[in-house]
Amino acid sequence: GNSVTQMEGPVTLSEEAFLTINCTYTATGYPSLFWYVQYPGEGLQLLLKATKADDKGSNKGFEATYRKETTSFHLEKGSVQVSDSAVYFCALSDRNRDDKIIFGKGTRLHILP
Amino acid sequence: SAVISQKPSRDICQRGTSLTIQCQVDSQVTMMFWYRQQPGQSLTLIATANQGSEATYESGFVIDKFPISRPNLTFSTLTVSNMSPEDSSIYLCSVVKGQETQYFGPGTRLLVL
Numbered sequence: 001g002n003s004v005t006q007m008e009g010p011v012t013l014s015e016e017a018f019l020t021i022n023c024t025y026t027a028t029g030y031p032s033l034f035w036y037v038q039y040p041g042e043g044l045q046l047l048l049k050a051t052k053a054d055d056k057g058s059n060k061g062f063e064a065t066y067r068k069e070t071t072s073f074h075l076e077k078g079s080v081q082v083s084d085s086a087v088y089f090c091a092l093s094d095r096n097r098d099d100k101i102i103f104g105k106g107t108r109l110h111i112l113p
Numbered sequence: 114s115a116v117i118s119q120k121p122s123r124d125i126c127q128r129g130t131s132l133t134i135q136c137q138v139d140s141q142v143t144m145m146f147w148y149r150q151q152p153g154q155s156l157t158l159i160a161t162a163n164q165g166s167e168a169t170y171e172s173g174f175v176i177d178k179f180p181i182s183r184p185n186l187t188f189s190t191l192t193v194s195n196m197s198p199e200d201s202s203i204y205l206c207s208v209v210k211g212q213e214t215q216y217f218g219p220g221t222r223l224l225v226l
Contacts, residue, residue, distance in 0.1 A: 034214070043205060043219040044156075089155065093215065100146075101207075101215050105155045 002027045006090045006104035013080055014112050021075040021107050023064075023090035031092040033057075033066050033073040034101070038087045047075075047088070082111045115140060115210045117218035125224045126196055133192045134221045136206035141186035146215065147179070150203040159204075162189050196225045 007022040025033065035047040035057070048057030053068035062077045073090060090104040116139040126132050136145065144163055148156040159179055160168040168181040182190045193200050203220040210216060 032214075036217075043203075044207075044217040046214060046216065049214060100158060100161070101156075103155045 002031065002092060002094055002102050004090050004092055004102055004104040006088075006107055008105070009087075009108040010110055011107060012110045012112065015082055016079045017111075019075070019077040019080045019084075019109070021088055021090075021109070023073045023075065023104060025071050025073065025090075025092050027071075027092060027094060029094045031094045033064070034091040034093065035062070035064055035073070035075050036089040036091060036103075038089065038106075040086070044089065080109075080111050082113050085109055085111045115142065115208050115216040117206060117208065117216060119204075119206060119218040119221050121221060122219065123222035123224075125226065127226055128197055130196055131192055131194045132196065132223060133190050134204055134206075136189045136191070136218055138187045138208050140210075142208040142210065143186070144209055145183065145189045146207045146209075147181065147189070147191045148205045148207065148217075150205060150220070152201070156205065159191070193223065196223075198225045201225045 003026045005024050032051045034049045036044045037047045038044050048059040050057040050066035056065045064073050064075045087106045087108050089106045091101050093101045118137045120135045147159040150156045158171050159174045160170045162168045162181050162183040164183045164186050180192045201224050203222050205217050205220045207215045207217045
């Protein structure tokens with residue numbers, strides 16, 4: 001079945017450091033891929049998405065590229081801020097499976113000033 | 114996008130009681146989803162709710178414990194019945210809009226004593 005694996009946290013970085021959160025997936029079809037972010041005490045927000053191979057999703061300085069050959073969708077940001085501290089979830093959605101989303105376990109990110 | 118509201122935002126309940134959570138969307142949607150996020154965990158899909166039909170439950174979730182209503186295309190309720198401390202979680206509803214993108218409500222934080 002479909003699944004998502006992302007790097008375990010917590011990840012602690014200093015402000016302005018480069019961020020990578022790894023995400024790989026297993027899917028039988030051609031899924032869409034997402035990164036969601038959950039700020040402390042809040043619900044999930046869509047951060048970015050990519051719907052087909054080689055697409056790059058971007059938002060708020062974050063980027064992720066849909067790599068079919070490596071089944072990956074790693075999240076990157078060149079210079080993180082304290083306000084980026086949150087939990088990040090990688091997810092996939094397969095239209096052949098009624099748009100159900102499968103989430104990774106989440107990666108908690110702490111940014112130190 | 115979609116704007117989703119949930120009521121209540123949080124509650125503290127006694128063991129053995131039931132709580133109904135409401136989810137309101139600002140536009141008509143075909144499918145609504147209910148998720149549970151246990152403390153420090155990722156999201157688990159409870160059920161999919163389509164208007165005019167019975168909800169479809171995921172493995173491990175049953176209608177007697179989590180009855181769902183979907184009276185129209187903008188509203189749904191989830192009831193957590195006969196609660197125990199193990200039901201303490203964040204409960205989130207979500208909808209699909211646009212290209213397979215799910216949007217989430219802010220969540221209902223439930224604590225069962």
